[in-house]
Amino acid sequence: MTKNSIKILASFGLIMTAAIWGFAFVIVKDSLDYIGPIWMMAFRFSIAAIALSLVFVKKLKKLNLSILKDGAFTGSFLFLGYAFQTVGCNYTTAGKNAFLTTIYVILIPFFAWPVFKKRPKIIALIAAVMSLCGIGMLALKNEGGNLGMNIGDALTLVCGIFYALHIVGTSFCNQKDDPLLLTIIQFFFAALFSCVFAPFYDGAFPLGQIQLPRVLASVFYLGIFSTLVAFVLQNLCLKYMESSLASLFLSLESVFGVLFGAIFLRERLTPIMILGCVLIFAAITLANRND
DSSP states (O other), X not given: OOHHHHHHHHHHXXXXXXXXXXXXXXXXXXXXXXXXXXXXXXXXXXXXXXXXXXXXXXXXXXXXXXXXXXXXXXXXXXXXXXXXHHXXXXXXXXXXXXXXXXXXXXXXXXXHHHHHOOOXXXXXXXXXXXXXXXXXXXXXXXXXXXXXXXXXXXXXXXXXXXXXXXXXXXXXXXXXSOHHHHHHHHHHHHHHHHHHHHHHHTOSOOHHHHTXXXXXXXXXXXXXXIIIIHHHHXXXXXXXXXXXXXXXXXTTHHHHHHHHHHHHSOOOOOHHHHHHHHHHHHHXXXXXXXX
């Protein structure tokens, strides 16, 4: 197989990953009618952590205190990112949730600055301004003559901050840790944090709801496909493609989120909201040229 053919397959794999993640927004939005957001996360990360551990069981032999600490640290950001995103999805549309989440792409260069001592280029600043304009068009709406933001949109923006912190933190820890083992530990800690906080936010264990075929199918999709399969597919394809182009393909997650939201949940976007989506996607594309 030629180098060009491998790159084409890698591109297709990353687009598939983005599609899997984009459809996850629809799954989450639909499932929130039956199960609490934090319990959903607990099931999702538990399934992913156990399945990934079974597939790469030999990696667990390298486990040490340093990786446990790094996994707990980065896993806390992963938990908080998904918590704000999942709770936010309860109060906004799946499409807006998908697009607003991608704010992390613009934030990463700024959060990485003090960690890796790499100053963001002017193009990152331009992308940030474009993204803010797009967010305003997508999330702000006139309520009684005043501009206001939906609580779900605000929570989703906060989730983007924690996703950016998670990526920067993981990149830093990967310099000394086994990336795959670190991810397994992150999943375990994200599952642990979810199990601890779920009773306080969602109430008692949803024994009745988790037996519903619809809920079982949802948590299986989120745990196996959206977390485990997407992660493996992403890392395999990243081996054969430069990071800037790979990030652009992965950012299609937001486009798929809007598309699937319109198809399966019949969500609608106004012309000004569509323009906001275009601006945000353009900003993401521009930010990916920051490398």
